[in-house]
Amino acid sequence: MNKSKFLMVPVLLWAALFLLIPMLIVVVVSFLSRDTLGNVVFPFSLTGYKTFFDSLYLGIYWDTLVLSVVTTVVCLLVSYPLAYYIANATPRIQTWGLILITIPFWINFLIRTYAWVLLLRTQGIVNSVLLHFGWIHEPMQMLYTKGAVLLGMVYNFIPFMVLPIYVALEQMDKRLLDAASDLGATRWKAFRHITLPQSKSGIMTGCVLVFVSTSGMFVVTDILGGAKSMMISNIIQSQYLGARNWPFGSALSIIFVVTSLILILLFNRAMQSKADRAKEGTA
Amino acid sequence: MKRKGIAGLLLAGAIAALSLTAMGGCSSKESLHIYSWADNFDEDVLKDFENKYKVDITYDTYANNEDLLAKIKAGGGGYDLIQPSDYMVATMIKNQLLEPLDMKNIPNFANIQESLKNPAFDPGNKYSIVYMSGVTGIAYNKKYVKDKIDSWEDLWNPAYKGKVLLLDDNREVIGMALKKQGHSNSTTNEGEIKAAVDDLKKLVPSVLAFDTDTIKQKMIQEEGWIGTVWSGDAAFIVKDNPDIEYVVPKEGSTIFSDNYAIPKGAKNKELAEKFINYMLDPQVSAKNYESIGYSDPNAKAMPYHSEEYRNNHMINLSEEELKRTEWLGDVGETLQVYDRYWTELKSGRE
Numbered sequence: 001m002n003k004s005k006f007l008m009v010p011v012l013l014w015a016a017l018f019l020l021i022p023m024l025i026v027v028v029v030s031f032l033s034r035d036t037l038g039n040v041v042f043p044f045s046l047t048g049y050k051t052f053f054d055s056l057y058l059g060i061y062w063d064t065l066v067l068s069v070v071t072t073v074v075c076l077l078v079s080y081p082l083a084y085y086i087a088n089a090t091p092r093i094q095t096w097g098l099i100l101i102t103i104p105f106w107i108n109f110l111i112r113t114y115a116w117v118l119l120l121r122t123q124g125i126v127n128s129v130l131l132h133f134g135w136i137h138e139p140m141q142m143l144y145t146k147g148a149v150l151l152g153m154v155y156n157f158i159p160f161m162v163l164p165i166y167v168a169l170e171q172m173d174k175r176l177l178d179a180a181s182d183l184g185a186t187r188w189k190a191f192r193h194i195t196l197p198q199s200k201s202g203i204m205t206g207c208v209l210v211f212v213s214t215s216g217m218f219v220v221t222d223i224l225g226g227a228k229s230m231m232i233s234n235i236i237q238s239q240y241l242g243a244r245n246w247p248f249g250s251a252l253s254i255i256f257v258v259t260s261l262i263l264i265l266l267f268n269r270a271m272q273s274k275a276d277r278a279k280e281g282t283a
Numbered sequence: 284m285k286r287k288g289i290a291g292l293l294l295a296g297a298i299a300a301l302s303l304t305a306m307g308g309c310s311s312k313e314s315l316h317i318y319s320w321a322d323n324f325d326e327d328v329l330k331d332f333e334n335k336y337k338v339d340i341t342y343d344t345y346a347n348n349e350d351l352l353a354k355i356k357a358g359g360g361g362y363d364l365i366q367p368s369d370y371m372v373a374t375m376i377k378n379q380l381l382e383p384l385d386m387k388n389i390p391n392f393a394n395i396q397e398s399l400k401n402p403a404f405d406p407g408n409k410y411s412i413v414y415m416s417g418v419t420g421i422a423y424n425k426k427y428v429k430d431k432i433d434s435w436e437d438l439w440n441p442a443y444k445g446k447v448l449l450l451d452d453n454r455e456v457i458g459m460a461l462k463k464q465g466h467s468n469s470t471t472n473e474g475e476i477k478a479a480v481d482d483l484k485k486l487v488p489s490v491l492a493f494d495t496d497t498i499k500q501k502m503i504q505e506e507g508w509i510g511t512v513w514s515g516d517a518a519f520i521v522k523d524n525p526d527i528e529y530v531v532p533k534e535g536s537t538i539f540s541d542n543y544a545i546p547k548g549a550k551n552k553e554l555a556e557k558f559i560n561y562m563l564d565p566q567v568s569a570k571n572y573e574s575i576g577y578s579d580p581n582a583k584a585m586p587y588h589s590e591e592y593r594n595n596h597m598i599n600l601s602e603e604e605l606k607r608t609e610w611l612g613d614v615g616e617t618l619q620v621y622d623r624y625w626t627e628l629k630s631g632r633e
Binding site for chain 2: 036049055057059060141226235240242243244245
């Protein structure tokens, strides 16, 4: 039992070297100043953090949160029925379903996103087909809109939602459903009181994965949104590169990590207490 | 239970795939390490150099000047030759990141057009030599744009709403609006910058997309009808879509260049200088620029160029057009002002 602890050493070293130390550097830089050439220099300063509370950056942060929450909710609504179907299908369909969901991940993320450009652009496949059948008379502007951004986000992160929910549903003791039905519960009642609470851990994992991935994303807004909106990651990137203001970029990163953690904790707590209340109710 | 294992594995694979990056190989022979833009040289010309001097060329690429600066500043790379743009040469000189060039090793420097020697960002060519240059102008599609186009004002024409393309670059776009109002594209006067940005805010609702890397495709595919495009890119676009026309607006515009430079501490400085000299040979130059399609700064190379190349007005801009252009100068601390206004423009917030 004790020996198995040593198995953790490589992972811990890896995490320390490539996660902890760079994070610490970012924390330190976020409290420093920049000189006129864009170098990071002493003295210590809180300017980076103060700048964030400018309505401009607060507003962009709000936009980022809204897009992330909407993406997460849409992902959940699309993924739950899919995960439910796969978890209750025959073993053969289950295996194939899982493989089909993950196949897109074998293709580079950028290529998958550019593929949507080919589909959605004015001379793209969707417009050509619709025009050919006379369903529309002028090409629709689908690309470089907010809708295209949401589509790209949801498309890219659906597997992150489906897989955890599937695992939770698959693990569930199906005999509980039989018992419920024997005791006269309708299928909807059984779903609400048994299946949904049992898949809660999957929903939570999926939501956190999708939320975190979306809020840190900036390529999708650039490629499918025509770079017409800004997410907090766009700002961080431009502070590190174009604007050469590393202290501000670092401060934004730290604020971003901390607020994300707080939001996830709040979310977990909300889900937990709801489940507890549900348990008390049934007891 | 087993299937749960599969799902976990697939999920892990999915996450790993997101963070996968490619890694390049390396070689042990004496070599010239070039760090430049993608597809910036003719492959054959590079091979000829390798054979002539019995060396290997390693060629790594970057997508923007800021990546280049970050890497050189961090002391990484071990590169012998880099190709920063005009304003980046100035920044790198200020940061003492460049080696002075030894012109004794580059006698072919004499072949460069007079107008491209001694630029404002590097007086006396102490650290850099121009590799290619171009200007920012308006490209438009004659199929959709019927009016006469000769001014930046034309981008604001409501007839093109939703079809305007702008470069995804704060200095370029704000510089364009400054030019439109008759100011320098590198002003440090905040009032002038604010007025230009207010003007741009009226243009933003017409904008289809901000794009630098793939703006060519958006013009070729006729996603956009009119936009700010670099002259070299315009020459590229016309090859695939002959309906595209190009003008340098009457208010004047921005001229830019990519340059040869040698980073501080380069191991093979002399070899890098030899390479620059070789590239400035008139015949080599003609072969190289004919292939990559940019304008050739080599005054002696013109006789070796094809008729088609010589007659292309997007590659060879007229004296009169060039007179209206201005380099983007280093704006020092005002860069933070430009960046903030740019963020306002793109986010639609204040």
